[in-house]
């Protein structure tokens with residue numbers, strides 16, 4: 555049998571139902587040290603359930619869940635884990651410094667306050683009450699609390715929601731630094747550019763099943779599509795019905811058309827609308843692949 559002690563997190567053919575609803579159906583994923591795994595999927599795909607199982611908050615109906623080769627409820631395993639969830643439940647009436655000191659006290663070898671401040675971008679916030687911070691500042695405090703115990707496994711559930719661009723870039727840099735130090739990270743995000751920027755590996759869940767898995771480049775190649783953009787009087791609904799068009803949408807006054815083979819569609823576009831402007835063709839990104847993968851599976 556393969557030793558699993560060095561694998562920070564493992565879901566081994568896990569299934570979970572809530573009454574009649576299947577939340578996860580035979581999902582197998584390992585998260586390795588020094589790897590950032592992005593778990594993607596539309597609403598209801600099973601991402602939160604997967605995190606809940608790994609945190610020991612729920613029991614699977616079938617299959618196994620391990621943290622560092624142990625049950626997720628084990629104290630020794632939990633001490634290796636840092637968590638930043640959507641709902642934080644952090645007391646409003648404590649100062650940022652007090653929150654950090656309290657959380658650090660649970661761990662054997664916590665990071666220094668100065669390191670936490672630097673990694674999470676908390677300059678000038680230590681003496682402020684948590685409840686009086688802006689949403690983005692609170693998010694950064696939550697990140698600091700997740701990493702202050704020097705975890706070997708970090709769960710980041712939509713960590714940059716509500717952050718401005720500068721704060722988001724700062725958080726990405728800190729996440730890369732932690733991964734570089736060997737930390738394993740499970741990231742869920744609705745920002746596909748975040749997965750493109752950070753993920754070593756992507757797992758796409760839909761309706762409780764893995765529908766695609768691999769590097770960002772592999773997922774993108776699995777759905778090798780081109781994205782045509784233009785300004786045109788043609789409607790998205792009309793273009794969507796053309797043979798060879800995978801999807802067509804109107805985005806901010808432009809048509810965005812996903813296709814496998816761009817030339818015939820470009821020809822037809824120019825034929826049907828000689829006034830068409832600002833034509834661009836590019837390789838489709840993770841976002842387009844993701845939409846198609848989750849739609850195919852549905």
Ligand SMILES: Nc1ncnc2c1ncn2[C@@H]1O[C@H](COP(=O)(O)OP(=O)(O)OP(=O)(O)O)[C@@H](O)[C@H]1O
Nearest residue numbers: 572575576577595596597598599600601602603604
């Ligand atoms: N406590 C619960 N009771 C009943 N059904 C639940 C419960 N928790 C989750 N489910 C169902 O299980 C499925 C998976 O939900 P889950 O929250 O894991 O999805 P998700 O991928 O995290 O979605 P989102 O992106 O919306 O957060 C959904 O159909 C959901 O309605």
